[in-house]
Amino acid sequence: MDKKLKITRDGPILVSGGLPLYREAIVADANGDPLEWRRVEELEAGESYALCRCGASKNKPFCDGSHISAGFDGTETARRVPYSEMAELYRGPGVDLTDAMELCAVARFCHRAGGIWALVEGSDDPVKKGIAIEEAGNCPSGRLVAWDKEAGKPIEPDFEPSVSITEDPLSGVSGPIWVKGGVPVESADGHVYEVRNRVTLCRCGRSGNKPFCNGAHIRAGFDDGHINE
Ligand code: FES
Incomplete structure (x- = not known):
């Protein structure tokens, strides 16, 4: 099946x-x-x-x-609309973020190290960029998605x-x-x-x-x- x-x-x-x-x-x-x-x-x-x-x-x-x-x-x-219609785009110098609040499951991975929105804003710093990507990837609901700016592609964890x-x-x-x-x-x-x-x-x-x-x-x-x- x-x-x-x-x-x-x-x-x-x-x-x-x-x-x-x-x-x-x-x-x-x-x-x-x-x-x-x-x-x-x-x-x-x-x-x-x-x-x-x-x-x-x-x-x-x-x-x-x-x-x-x-x-x-x-x-x-x-x-019943696609994520792209629900999400707002936040642009950062090193990574972009999309955020669809209505999908929030309140797992709070986005709170660490000053919060993902501040991390995206400061993402010319590779450490902040790395944490932002990690936080988005740990968001279980997929409310938060980090985007590779050059490739224009979402950075998604590899899940079975x-x-x-x-x-x-x-x-x-x-x-x-x-x-x-x-x-x-x-x-x-x-x-x-x-x-x-x-x-x-x-x-x-x-x-x-x-x-x-x-x-x-x-x-x-x-x-x-x-x-x-
Ligand atoms: S609202 Fe029911 S499990 Fe989260």
């Missing part, structure tokens, strides 16, 4: 094509700002599996049917097609589903969202931009029981 994620109406996300399933956690630098991702484990998942997106399953990250008793409203409200369940121990919450490596995500009504190298899907049930995460898991204190592993 093709590698794909299918959103079901008021129900789980069906993953097909034997995509590996990992758990990854945010690691902080000495100042407590997100620095990098740490792979915690690979989960047994198999060829196809159903991931909870209502937040109520007792067998997270997998669906156990709880969306029915929870009366989950999984209506997809995300705009895979799915990661994220944890944010710095905020004491569990995070979204991180889909990597250009795997198509199809809505309940058959629309294929723009295929991107990285997107984040809501699994707490609270996002106002479903099926994508919008950081609501932080306010909700979403906890899948594995935050600090």
Whole structure:
């Protein structure tokens, strides 16, 4: 079967094509700002599996049917436009940045070393340029994309097609589903969202931009029981 994620109406996300399933956690630098991702484990998942997106399953990250008793409203409200239409362009002397705020999953990799916007502004300094590129590449939702100015191309991390369940121990919450490596995500009504190298899907049930995460898991204190592993 093709590698794909299918959103079901008021129900789980069906993953097909034997995509590996990992758990990854945010690691902080000495100042407590997100620095990098740490792979915690690979989960047994198999060829196809159903991931909870209502937040109520007792067998997270997998669906156990709880969306029915929870009366989950999984209506997809995300705009169906390409990233290029959502994003604003920030030009720097050494690297450019595009930023689509509506995709923010509040992973906060853009906060380190003065923040990515200041780093882009000062990107004639190779150190600042390097950190800006790193920060954009660690942004799980792909809200932030660094661009090679000469080539006019995005600087994207090299990801295997895979799915990661994220944890944010710095905020004491569990995070979204991180889909990597250009795997198509199809809505309940058959629309294929723009295929991107990285997107984040809501699994707490609270996002106002479903099926994508919008950081609501932080306010909700979403906890899948594995935050600090
Ligand atoms: S997981 Fe981020 S808003 Fe639901």
